[in-house]
Amino acid sequence: MYYFDLRHNLKKVKSERKNTRRNKFIHSSKAGYHYITRTSHFSMHKQNVEELEYTASANMPNWAEDNPEFFWNAADQYESMSKRTSTHITIALPKELSKLKRVELSNQLIHEFCGKYKMPYSFAIHSHIASIDDRYEQPHLHLLYCERSIFDGIERTPEKFFKKYCYKNPEKGGAKKITADVLKLGRYQISHYRKITEKVINNFLKLYAPVKEVEIYGIKIEVENKVSCLSNEDYNQKYGTNLQDVPQIPRHYFHSQDQEIQDKVHRFKTSIKKIRETNLYEIYKNEYHLELSKKSEYQNETTYTVEFEESEENNFEC
Structure with a gap:
């Protein structure tokens, strides 16, 4: 057994917005990015109890290639009301693997979930001492990705990128969304991703840490x-x-x-x-x-x- 969690960040309609920090955090992709990368107002968060082992972003449109924060801010700003701005996956990583191998493992998992579909993503690996038993560390992966793919290579402005996709003339609409329904996973998305995670992790363990x-x-x-x-x-x-x-x-x-x-x-x-x-x-x-x-x-x-x-x-x- 291992920890796996998948949640979607939504852009709420104005009537549903609440003036609470918690609600704002849950539905903001920009805040989610800062949280996992420990930047901006999260730069000091858990500084004394948690280590940021690694962070990176990829598959960003040209206008956000060197500034992932700009991309996640644009997702919050331009995505349609009540639609998903991002998906956040959290996975426990084996403590028996070295930090370098944990990065390799994370990249393989990311490839399976969103990398091979050219979805924009940011990820980070955190590690902290277990709250129940302080003899062990608890490394884990945070993956934040957008379901809109850059696969077609069409240049779009930030505002246009998050508009509705146009099947007849893709260049006139936004980037295509590759959702669970498009992948024919539907409500079985989480169970399917958990099986993929099991397979990838066990392959790494067999190679680099076969016993514990x-x-x-x-x-x-x-x-x-x-x-x-x-x-x-x-x-x-x-x-x-x-x-x-x-x-x-x-x-x-x-x-x-x-x-x-x-x-x-x-x-x-x-x-x-x-x-x-x-x-x-x-x-x-x-x-x-x-x-x-x-x-x-x-x-x-x-x-x-x-x-x-x-x-x-x-x-x-x-």
Whole structure:
């Protein structure tokens, strides 16, 4: 299992706009760009707890080639009301891969989702210490892309780029949108993308990090390094396991100074660690018992050796 999230940023009609920072952030592609690249008003955001490992943009029209911010601002400004200005995908990346390999992996994923369709995009790789277990880092990919493709090579002004596409005379309309429906994915887009993500990640892991170490009930074991796109429910049905869903801690709890809330966070963390360890056991129970058996055999051999040596010493003294 791994984290995968896909959300669309919409241009809301004026009557639906709310004067709240949250609503403005959710529906603004420009703000989304600044958030993932840690620029503008997000330049100091999470500075002490999160690292910006890498960021880049590609497939931009000529007028935004050297200024991706201009492109995302134009998307917010010129896209039709209630239409999507961008799509934001967030994917957890394997911590066992090096930073360079994480960039390579991200580029491969981006190619599958939007690169091969010549869609404009910006992406960033962030990494921070896990909020539940501070022994591990949590690298993740943020991908922001526009469904309008530059594939036809037609030069369009910013305003024209986001107009409705004209099938009979493409040069008279905006850039064509390659949506999930155009790709014949429809409502299955997310499940399809999750399968692609599983395949790409596992190919990289097989090449560069085929095994990983996990700790279950105090026993450290090496296991095959693989991810699955299945939900816990589907995984249980397929493999006969009993995986449990991990509860989510409300984000604002982490920043609260209220002692009562901090006590809740502590209880949450304790519960989550137990569930995660139980889930690891469900997935790797065979490897766990094999390692346990090896340790038991080693201890028996060691005990026998010590007893034998002591017996020999006693016989020699006699």
